[in-house]
Amino acid sequence: MKLDLDFQEKFEQRHIAPNQQDTASMLETVGVSSMDQLIEQTVPAQIRLKNPLNLPPAKSEFDYLNDLKVVASYNKVFKSYIGQGYYDVIVPGVIQRNILENPGWYTQYTPYQAEIAQGRLQALLNFQTMIVDLTGMEIANASLLDEGTAAAEAMFMQYSLRKNADAKIFFVSEDVFPQTIDILKTRSAPYGIEIQIGDHREVELTDKMFGAIVQYPAGNGAIYNYADFAQKGHEKGIKLTVVVDLLSLTLLTPPGEWGADIVVGTSQRFGVPMGFGGPHAAFFATKEEYKRSMPGRIIGVTIDNAGNYALRMALQTREQHIRRDKATSNICTAQALLAIMAGMYAAYHGPKGLKKISERIHGLTVLLASALNELGYDQKNEFFFDTIQLELGDLLNSIHAEAVNNEVNFNYKGSLTSISLDETTSLEDVLILVKIFAKVKGKTIHDLNIAELKSAVESQFPSELVRTSSYLDHPVFNTHYSEHEMLRYIKSLEAKDLSLCHSMIALGSCTMKLNATTEMVPVTWAEFSKMHPFAPIDQVGGYMQIFNELNNWLSEITGFAAMSLQPNAGAQGEYAGLMVIRAYHMDRGDHHRNVALIPSSAHGTNPASAAMAGMKIVVVKCDERGNIDVNDLKIKAEEHKDDLSCLMVTYPSTHGVFEESIIEICQIIHNNGGQVYMDGANMNAKVGLTSPATIGADVCHLNLHKTFCIPHGGGGPGMGPIGVAKHLVNYLPGHSVVDINHEKSIHAVSSAPWGSASILIISHAYIAMMGGEGLANATRYAILNANYIKARLEKSYPVLYSGSAGRCAHEMILDCRSFKSFGIEVTDIAKRLMDYGFHAPTVSFPVAGTLMVEPTESEPKHELDRFCDAMIAIRSEIEEVENGTADKVNNPLKNAPHTSAVVTANEWEHPYSRQTAAFPLPYVAAYKFWPSVGRVNDTFGDRTLICSCPPVESYAEEAV
Known part of the structure; x- marks a missing residue:
């Protein structure tokens, strides 16, 4: 018997399910003699690629993981004290193994079919309850993409609720995180909203302002009492958004108790790894009176047809793209999987456990501040939670060098340096920090009486901001403290949900395909999961190699010149692409080009995204076969040729057809001065056979959580990077903290420079192995x-x-x-x-x-x-x-x-x-x-809207 020494198992054969025998049988049923004949009958000849994709040879699963280990080693995992909205965490093993790494949770779809989604609906209701309790607000949604975009959604809600149509100014505290301010600039521009940045203690509030936003604790770590600011704003009709550190609210008076109208933030600190920027579940909480204006999904309590307690997505129009061009939000992807993790983290630790974690972080921060004060350093924050701010002056470079020698990162802003502690910080870590600062002063830690400093540690909060109200009183947060109880609780919820573990989920437009284990494994490696998104560029060589390769591969697949990996949802990719087109027109002096042609068959996020980008929507008819009516398109393109911005088109069409007139359609738009935006939702029918650039598109977003195997996670995470033709590259999104800027970049669309970076590894693995x-x-x-x-x-x-x-x-x-x-x-x-x-x-x-x-x-x-x-x-x-x-x-x-x-x-x-x-x-x-x-x-649920966990007895009362 001859032995094959060159055999190598191909991942392709594991990913593509039908075998040779089944393929032959299926082709016969379809009525074709070969796969080639089927493709010839399906994909128009004029758009088919003439050459195969120029990608590296496929790797086996074994080889890919071995090679990636080497790449991962190029990331230097320093101890991070950068803060700025991102903190290292301890992920409870029972949550990491049984949710984050469990396909029973991460392969679920958005819970539109409530009867087979009761587990994740309950987990998301827990998340909403946690947010409501900690923020002191009345209602919360089931998560948003990240803190910056949640703040932008709050700005838009305030804008839409304003009573004075002339009010166009939005006040932004200078102490809001810079990445959030960056996104606010992006989102405000198309609507003519004026962003006014300043000191909340000195700004003059006027009738021209419709809203304001502050950070609590502030971006520099200081704790301010905003109660008077909120009251003065309300007297002028100005609504207040507060961006909070969720963990600090276990100790600090929640904004809902001192005048906030909207509270947003990220739940990343609740057991979700930094992952170089995401994915993390943001939150949005507000007053009951604004529930029908609130963006995102809401989980609500109802009953089933037997009168039993049941859950579902409440007020189904929460997904505001259903309102199409009337929408103020285009949210389609949430961060369900990460929200579920955060809610489980709260359930596992309970109110007492969370408070102990917060007290420990705060106590160690007070100890560090006291020690540095004894060493003669100028600590700026009178009141703080976990972050101190130092004026280092001439000592800055020496401190920086010594910090690098000890493999720690601080946050540097000019001569000011801030240090943020987190759940993973130990007393030993604090002593290392003290040694760094002592050495630069020519001293040692022995010059300090650490024991005496420890004994003197007291809370550094204003007395009026010490939290006295209770939180997380519901049994779900006071029951599952042992690992066995938590394991059984997680499994009991998992058992209520249908996922890809059970059967195929044949959702059109949503591409529920295999999320291979090998693709998922590296996401939780420390070299990737413990990286801060603002870590120095020379410490993230592994991520940079993955991004560069993914950029090149996706550019080859789409035929475009370059990609932006920043958008962390498909609808956000739409928005980013339209904002790039808008910037291109404006840079050429074509400020008037603001008309978007959109087929009547388009997904609702298309007109919603166009509306958010400040465009006027003109609907194009479809014919009886579901294709774009080319004559109607031509008439409307020529009618609006002087102000035509773009066409938004999905290809293959939303009706599941390769329209044969697509090249003509693109040419009509170009002939009339517009750009072609192609929705990549149906890219799974194109990869390797055709490409957006070949067809004639200028921009296309890719749903990596569809075509490129990032799992849906019960409604999120997602990634929606955009590819652009050469003439649009200079306008791709930049970032205010990390320099990824092109010559004429638009402001950021996501909080982190590469969006939800850690899950890009999944798509990288898929392409490399296929x-x-x-x-x-x-x-x-x-x-x-x-x-x-x-x-x-x-x-x-x-x-x-x-x-x-x-x-x-x-x-x-x-x-x-x-x-x-x-x-x-x-x-x-x-x-x-x-x-x-x-x-x-x-x-x-x-x-x-x-x-x-x-x-x-x-x-x-x-x-x-x-x-x-x-x-x-x-x-x-x-x-x-x-x-x-x-x-x-x-x-x-x-x-x-x-x-x-x-x-x-x-x-x-x-x-x-x-x-x-x-x-x-x-x-x-x-x-x-x-x-x-x-x-x-x-109907019952909408009539009796309950969006947090009420006592169990009340369900029975409602059903009577």
Whole structure:
């Protein structure tokens, strides 16, 4: 027997599920003789790439991790005292292993289907409750992207609520973190909002101001009492946003008790690693009266159809892009996974534990301040929590050099240096810091009586700002203190949620594909997770190599000149791309170019993002086949040629079709002076076969949490980097703290210079292990899997749109509208799918009354067949309703989903069997996933909006 010494396992074969035999069978079902023939019938010849992707050869999983270990070693993990909104943490092992590293949590989808998402909904409700309690506000959302963008959302909410239309000034305290101010500048410009930066103690508040924002504790670490400032503002009709350090609020009086209207910040300190900038869950809390203006998602309490306690996303229009061009926010991705971690951190430590952590941090900071004072240093902050500020003068360079020698980083701003302590700081760490400062003064630590200084440590807060109110009184924060209890609690919630661990999630437009373990492993390596985003550039060589390679690879894949990796969500990538286009026009003197043409089929974030970028939206019609009406586009482009800014187009279309007129469409826009912005939501149908630049786009964002394998995490994290043509490179986002600026960069769109940097490693791993050929094959199989489902289902469900050869791209729309005539809604199909063990495809988008199905390349034929069998069986159930065999009200669809409690109850009052309800096909028993609640009652929940954890007794009272 001859032995193959050159064998190397290919990651591609692990990622792409169908084997050779299944591929042949699927091609036969589709009706083509080969994969090449299918692609020829699907992707227009004029846009197909002529050459394969020029990427490095694919690496095996083993080799990639070994090579990455070397790259990781180029990151120097110094002890960070930089602060500025980012702090080292101790991630409880039970949370890291069972949530952050657990696919049962990180492969879940956004909880639109509440009945199979009760676990993460409860975890997010815990997060909201934590935020409400600590901030002293009345209502909170279920997380935002980062602190800076949360502050920008607050500014916009204040602006939209203003009563004086002439009020255009937003006051920003000079002590707000610089990265936040940077984002406020970006977001304010298109609306003509004037940012006025100054000292809150000296500013004259006027009727021309609609809002103000301060930091608590301040960016320099000082603690100010803002109560008078808040009162004076309210007298002028000025609403106040307060950016807080969440951990400090266990000791400090919360802003809700002294006049804040909105409180924002990041929950990163609650057990979420720095990760060189993210992902971290920001929060937004406000007053009850503003709940319908609040951006982001809200989790609320309701009941199911049996009157039992249930949760769901409240006020479904929280995702403000549903308002399209009327939106003031385009939020689509939250940071659910990280919010869940933060809420679990609070549950694990409880109010007493959190307070002890805060007291220890504050105590060590007081000790450090006292010791440095004894050494003769000038400490500026009279009151502080964890940060002291020193005027070093001529000693700055010496201190800096000695700090580097001891592998510690401080925050330097001119001759001022600030030092921020955190949960990981020990007494030994403080002594090292004292030694550094003593040595520069020619002294030693023995010149100080540390024991005496320790015994004299007292709180450094103004007496009126010492917190007296209670917080986190709910049982969920006072029960799970032992690891065993916490483990069981986490697992009990996980068991209520359907994820990719259970079955395929065939969501159109959302690309729920394999998140390979090897891609995920490096995220929690200390060399990546413990890096501060503002660490000196010479300490982050590993990250820089990954960013450079990812930039080059994504540029090759898109055909563009360069990427910005900063946007940390897809909708934020849209916004960033439009702001780059805006800057380009303005730099050329075309200030008047502000019209965005957007097809009627576009995802709601498109017009929302355009509105946020200050553009006027003109809708372009689609024809009966779902394609852009080229004649209508041409008429409107020529009509607005003098003020045309851009076209926003999704390709393949939102309808799942490769429109053959796309090159002509792009040319029409260019001929009329506009730019083409391409939404990259459907990039999974293009990689390696075509590219945005080949098609004619100028800008495109990529959903790395779709096409490039970053997991959805129950609704976030995400990353939405943008690629641009050569003429737009100089306008890519910059940053005020870390110099990544191009010649004419727009201000930052995210708090950290490279967004949620730690999860970029996932996409880096995916591309490195797939290689160019593997990526192209993934695209081919995404198209094959979709057309296989289409072939199997189109006799049962009309497929709404297809290309000229009858092919769909990577997704299709199943038309369910005709069923409504005899009482079956598309929602009924979605809920009934749960009984078969599946999450529903995308419901009623982009066409009401339809299902949009996208299987991805990661699903094997037998899983596709299970899904198709379920859909065909449901069609038979619909037919029984249609022909009168089944009751129009009391049938399996209308009563779905069926819980175990319902199926095993003593009484059964339905005309169909328990077997039909719970095990409608033979395979279901082996794969059975039980929804934990029956169909949720959205109307009840919106009528009685409860968005934090009330006492358990109250649920029973509400249900009576």
